[in-house]
Amino acid sequence: MNLLVLLKQVPGTSNVKMDEKTGTMVRTDHENVINPLDENALAAALELKRSIDGSKVTVLSMGPPPASRALREAIAMGADEAHLLCHRGFAGSDTLATARALALAIEHVAGRRLGPNDLVLCGERATDGETGQVGPMISAMLDIAVATYVRGIEVKQDHVVVERVVEEGFERVRMPLPALVTVVKDINQPGFPTLPGKLAAKAAPVPLLTPDDLGLTRDTAGLTGSPTRVVQVFRPKFARDTVLRRQDSGGAAVGSLVDLLIEKEVI
Numbered sequence: 001m002n003l004l005v006l007l008k009q010v011p012g013t014s015n016v017k018m019d020e021k022t023g024t025m026v027r028t029d030h031e032n033v034i035n036p037l038d039e040n041a042l043a044a045a046l047e048l049k050r051s052i053d054g055s056k057v058t059v060l061s062m063g064p065p066p067a068s069r070a071l072r073e074a075i076a077m078g079a080d081e082a083h084l085l086c087h088r089g090f091a092g093s094d095t096l097a098t099a100r101a102l103a104l105a106i107e108h109v110a111g112r113r114l115g116p117n118d119l120v121l122c123g124e125r126a127t128d129g130e131t132g133q134v135g136p137m138i139s140a141m142l143d144i145a146v147a148t149y150v151r152g153i154e155v156k157q158d159h160v161v162v163e164r165v166v167e168e169g170f171e172r173v174r175m176p177l178p179a180l181v182t183v184v185k186d187i188n189q190p191g192f193p194t195l196p197g198k199l200a201a202k203a204a205p206v207p208l209l210t211p212d213d214l215g216l217t218r219d220t221a222g223l224t225g226s227p228t229r230v231v232q233v234f235r236p237k238f239a240r241d242t243v244l245r246r247q248d249s250g251g252a253a254v255g256s257l258v259d260l261l262i263e264k265e266v267i
């Protein structure tokens, strides 16, 4: 089975800073890490690889040159092959341009349109952009089945059965292959790289893909190929509105507070 994992490098902090002038994310201040849910996607692919003979795990990422570190980490954990979409022509991509580039890269790397032997795995969302749009967009572009919020995957002969987390519990869905799943953290506990894995990762090639390789132009890649425009970026201002009410007794104070909450429509 051909297992393709999409892996994004994200800032290793929840305190992502934005450049207020350009409206872009400041990515240089932090050490970058693999998006945590993508580690779950990778672990799920590696588990399937162990259970299905002749399987191969390929990891793909779009990002600046340091993103190759994340791909090497994936090889150290057991992935067979890695490709990095890396070129200034990809810079400033919104979710649509990101999904378009990754969808084309998936077929480029597979060397064909996806078939019944292929499963694409993504995280449910990335901790920086956090839209959760990229996976479902890719499935639409590749015209393949999709399941989001997946916490369990069973590959059968020509289809896949997944368990999706929904508000009231979970649902089991049978999907034809090829398919794309976006996973949640409950799916597994990602493992650690092994020493032989780390050595293999050091020597492994990480080929770069450019917009040209994928047949993309200025109109379809990067900032110029992105319909989203960041008009303004700002921190919301929190202003405290302190109201002091003095009363002679505790009961009167509570009554006064309740009146105030009713007046403000809090209760």
Ligand SMILES: Cc1cc2nc3c(=O)[nH]c(=O)nc-3n(C[C@H](O)[C@H](O)[C@H](O)COP(=O)(O)OP(=O)(O)OC[C@H]3O[C@@H](n4cnc5c(N)ncnc54)[C@H](O)[C@@H]3O)c2cc1C
Pocket (backbone or CB within 6 Å): 006, 007, 008, 009, 023, 024, 025, 035, 037, 038, 041, 060, 061, 062, 063, 092, 093, 094, 095, 096, 098, 102, 121, 122, 123, 124, 125, 126, 127, 128, 129, 130, 131, 132, 133, 134, 135, 228, 229, 230
């Ligand atoms: C309004 C807006 C403006 C933005 N402006 C900028 C900007 O100016 N500069 C900037 O750098 N970013 C910007 N971004 C973020 C950028 O669009 C996202 O980084 C990118 O499009 C992926 O979207 P996401 O992080 O929401 O991914 P999600 O949809 O949350 O990711 C889901 C999954 O898709 C896969 N995935 C997502 N991205 C990649 C990737 N690059 N490589 C491999 N797999 C991936 C992973 O498996 C991930 O778990 C902006 C986002 C928005 C919504």
